[in-house]
Amino acid sequence: xxxxxxxxxxxxxxxxxxxxxxxxxxxxxxxxxxxxxxxxxxxxxxxxxxxxxxxxxxxxxxxxxxxxxxxxxxxxxxxxxxxxxxxxxxxxxxxxxxxxxxxxxxxxxxxxxxxxxxxxxxxxxxxxxxxxxxxxxxxxxxxxxxxxxxxxxxxxxxxxxxxxxxxxxxxxxxxxxxxxxxxxxxxxxxxxxxxxxxxxxxxxxxxxxxxxxxxxxxxxxxxxxxxxxxxxxxxxxxxxxxxxxxxxxxxxxxxxxxxxxxxxxxxxxxxxxxxxxxxxxxxxxxxxxxxxxxxxxxxxxxxxxxxxxxxxxxxxxxxxxxxxxxxxxxxx
Amino acid sequence: xxxxxxxxxxxxxxxxxxxxxxxxxxxxxxxxxxxxxxxxxxxxxxxxxxxxxxxxxxxxxxxxxxxxxxxxxxxxxxxxxxxxxxxxxxxxxxxxxxxxxxxxxxxxxxxxxxxxxxxxxxxxxxxxxxxxxxxxxxxxxxxxxxxxxxxxxxxxxxxxxxxxxxxxxxxxxxxxxxxxxxxxxxxxxxxxxxxxxxxxxxxxxxxxxxxxxxxxxxxxxxxxxxxxxxxxxxxxxxxxxxxxxxxxxxxxxxxxxxxxxxxxxxxxxxxxxxxxxxxxxxxxxxxxxxxxxxxxxxxxxxxxxxxxxxxxxxxxxxxxxxxxxxxxxxxxxxxxxxxxxxxxxxxxxxxxxxxxxxxxxxxxxxxxxxxxxxxxxxxxxxxxxxxxxxxxxxxxxxxxxxx
Numbered sequence: 001x002x003x004x005x006x007x008x009x010x011x012x013x014x015x016x017x018x019x020x021x022x023x024x025x026x027x028x029x030x031x032x033x034x035x036x037x038x039x040x041x042x043x044x045x046x047x048x049x050x051x052x053x054x055x056x057x058x059x060x061x062x063x064x065x066x067x068x069x070x071x072x073x074x075x076x077x078x079x080x081x082x083x084x085x086x087x088x089x090x091x092x093x094x095x096x097x098x099x100x101x102x103x104x105x106x107x108x109x110x111x112x113x114x115x116x117x118x119x120x121x122x123x124x125x126x127x128x129x130x131x132x133x134x135x136x137x138x139x140x141x142x143x144x145x146x147x148x149x150x151x152x153x154x155x156x157x158x159x160x161x162x163x164x165x166x167x168x169x170x171x172x173x174x175x176x177x178x179x180x181x182x183x184x185x186x187x188x189x190x191x192x193x194x195x196x197x198x199x200x201x202x203x204x205x206x207x208x209x210x211x212x213x214x215x216x217x218x219x220x221x222x223x224x225x226x227x228x229x230x231x232x233x234x235x236x237x238x239x240x241x242x243x244x245x246x247x248x249x250x251x252x253x254x255x256x257x258x259x260x261x262x263x264x265x266x267x268x269x270x271x272x273x274x275x276x277x278x279x280x281x282x283x284x285x286x287x288x289x290x291x292x293x294x295x296x297x298x299x300x301x302x303x304x305x306x307x308x309x310x311x312x313x314x315x316x317x318x319x320x321x322x323x324x325x326x327x328x329x330x331x332x
Numbered sequence: 333x334x335x336x337x338x339x340x341x342x343x344x345x346x347x348x349x350x351x352x353x354x355x356x357x358x359x360x361x362x363x364x365x366x367x368x369x370x371x372x373x374x375x376x377x378x379x380x381x382x383x384x385x386x387x388x389x390x391x392x393x394x395x396x397x398x399x400x401x402x403x404x405x406x407x408x409x410x411x412x413x414x415x416x417x418x419x420x421x422x423x424x425x426x427x428x429x430x431x432x433x434x435x436x437x438x439x440x441x442x443x444x445x446x447x448x449x450x451x452x453x454x455x456x457x458x459x460x461x462x463x464x465x466x467x468x469x470x471x472x473x474x475x476x477x478x479x480x481x482x483x484x485x486x487x488x489x490x491x492x493x494x495x496x497x498x499x500x501x502x503x504x505x506x507x508x509x510x511x512x513x514x515x516x517x518x519x520x521x522x523x524x525x526x527x528x529x530x531x532x533x534x535x536x537x538x539x540x541x542x543x544x545x546x547x548x549x550x551x552x553x554x555x556x557x558x559x560x561x562x563x564x565x566x567x568x569x570x571x572x573x574x575x576x577x578x579x580x581x582x583x584x585x586x587x588x589x590x591x592x593x594x595x596x597x598x599x600x601x602x603x604x605x606x607x608x609x610x611x612x613x614x615x616x617x618x619x620x621x622x623x624x625x626x627x628x629x630x631x632x633x634x635x636x637x638x639x640x641x642x643x644x645x646x647x648x649x650x651x652x653x654x655x656x657x658x659x660x661x662x663x664x665x666x667x668x669x670x671x672x673x674x675x676x677x678x679x680x681x682x683x684x685x686x687x688x689x690x691x692x693x694x695x696x697x698x699x700x701x702x703x704x705x706x707x708x709x710x711x712x713x714x715x716x717x718x719x720x721x722x723x724x725x726x727x728x729x730x731x732x733x734x735x
Contacts, residue, residue, distance in 0.1 A: 001341075001402060002334045003628070003635035004643065065333055214723045229726040231712075234719035238652075241718055245646045246653050249628035250621070256333040268624075275621035323617035324610065332598060332607050332616070 019046045020077040026301045033162035039130030040080045048111025056091035063259035068200035075204030078163045078304045082127040084197045085117030089135045096179040128167035143187045147175040161311035195273035196254045202280035202312045205305045209287035210240045267329040274319035280309040348410040356416040383407050392445040401638045424448040424455035434575045435564045456493040458504025469514045475506035486555045496548025520569035522561040529555035539699045587630040594623045622657045645722040652714040658701035665694040
């Protein structure tokens with residue numbers, strides 16, 4: 001019986017946190033948000049140098065839980081880059097029997113080949129300009145790896161989420177490798193895994209906003225007191241923590257159920273995605289409100305998480321849509 | 333992550349099963365006193381095997397087992413499956429005995445532990461007073477030494493004592509040093525409730541519940557207890573009352589009650605023909621998001637406890653989380669029962685025959701869920717605890733001198 005993190009897992013999270021602290025501070029966030037790029041090579045290389053690309057290889061001794069722990073820290077930092085697409089592309093390519101696609105594995109694992117996530121019906125894809133590959137397909141269709149270049153049209157869009165800018169992408173006549181045919185269980189597994197990783201990114205972001213707000217409430221004074229002393233605000237902060245911390249175990253469970261192939265894995269992924277995205281949106285709103293005026297400024301930076309929460313919520317299906325699916329899956 | 337208990341635990345499970353097959357076979361015709369004797373005998377056998385009273389030393393009738401939360405969990409599960417009785421429940425086992433084991437005198441341990449384990453002594457909690465709720469350390473019930481210095485003479489009032497009508501004894505906080513700072517003027521006393529100076533009265537609750545199985549209030553009018561029944565030092569009662577038993581408390585099944593209640597809520601939506609409505613389905617799944625978070629967090633707490641690691645802040649949140657989910661379920665249940673809410677359910681709040689009841693029985697949960705916001709540390713106190721102890725926010729000025 002083990003249902004909490006090992007020292008090693010905590011150490012990996014700390015290592016990633018440290019790496020991002022070196023290259024992805026508010027200063028870099030602002031600079032990136034003001035620019036045109038949808039990808040930041042420095043932070044990407046730093047993350048990839050930690051060997052994250054190999055987490056979802058079948059023989060890594062790790063699994064979706066470990067991938068989720070990584071995505072949590074990346075969400076905490078609101079770091080750029082198509083990490084979820086990258087990790088899932090490695091998993092999909094490693095499991096496929098499609099030989100030509102397998103040639104990409106080494107580059108994907110090293111992070112030198114960048115893969116964006118283009119699952120579902122939406123034309124909007126994060127980091128599309130930087131990607132050499134796209135992992136694409138609907139839950140009921142085939143799962144394909146599409147090569148950037150001829151046949152791929154990319155039209156940049158002004159994005160709400162400034163940490164992972166999107167483009168409108170179409171794949172008419174692009175060069176595509178079918179990794180798994182429609183109906184192959186791997187297709188829905190990859191979709192479910194994406195939901196769990198979005199939930200993990202949301203968990204990290206929500207925790208970060210809670211921590212920032214608590215720190216601010218200890219330091220900001222009004223009426224001659226740190227505002228965190230006032231019960232009205234203290235109770236709001238308690239509720240932010242109450243929303244986030246117990247939900248952490250739901251992400252763990254969904255990832256564990258996926259790794260262990262439990263019968264409720266698909267439903268657990270849908271529930272975790274729905275719940276954590278709600279938590280993230282609520283927490284970022286509460287964080288801005290608790291900060292007061294400073295939280296409403298661009299300069300302070302809370303808006304990066306607020307925007308990322310808005311993206312995660314709608315990404316690959318909203319909470320309502322996943323709860324409707326969860327209701328169906330429960331046979332209600 | 334791994335939710336299995338491991339090979340050693342499964343071996344142990346076989347052992348427990350074999351024991352239960354042998355020892356827990358009450359004949360169907362056993363009733364009343366005969367059944368009681370059978371259960372008493374069964375508990376003794378189970379204690380001999382090391383399955384019950386694991387935290388209690390052998391000299392007081394326990395089985396004195398090393399702490400092993402996984403084994404304790406296997407025992408709970410197997411006894412539960414066979415509906416075999418476990419330890420005596422109630423405040424006595426949960427509060428008095430652990431406190432005595434930690435802080436009691438040899439005489440007190442000898443006097444009280446066995447009789448509490450056997451159910452002969454039933455303990456009421458004497459903490460809250462009409463003027464002391466969340467600010468518990470403000471208790472005013474007074475304890476004064478008798479002229480010969482052998483007895484405490486007690487005057488005042490205690491309230492919200494569960495099992496009060498059945499209780500034979502009480503553990504209580506009384507003010508013995510009126511001039512000391514409030515936390516340092518309290519003494520922890522044990523008292524026999526059957527004496528002329530004590531009057532007890534049941535409290536009728538908003539649910540309509542009243543009578544023998546409800547809360548009581550107690551009036552003390554020159555009630556007496558021997559000085560030798562004082563636990564810990566005079567004036568140190570506040571700190572004595574903070575003693576808690578850490579032994580094998582964590583249970584993986586602690587969230588089952590909530591899970592079962594949620595299943596019933598889904599059943600209610602089916603019974604009332606509302607389960608197909610998209611809004612109802614969404615509300616149910618939304619609530620389930622919290623129920624699952626609570627459930628998996630209970631796994632997390634259990635796992636930390638098994639490994640002897642500190643789970644951190646999250647343990648401070650579980651009571652409030654549970655309370656809040658209960659409110660959400662009550663609100664949805666109220667929507668689902670519709671006009672059944674017009675009808676006071678038969679046997680509401682445990683009164684009278686409960687028989688087969690319709691959807692109106694949810695009024696019990698709808699009202700009862702409010703009790704959780706109050707009992708065992710009110711919700712606003714829980715918010716303070718999360719904010720101050722959990723998040724490290726500065727204490728409220730009005731309470732900054734508090735301990």
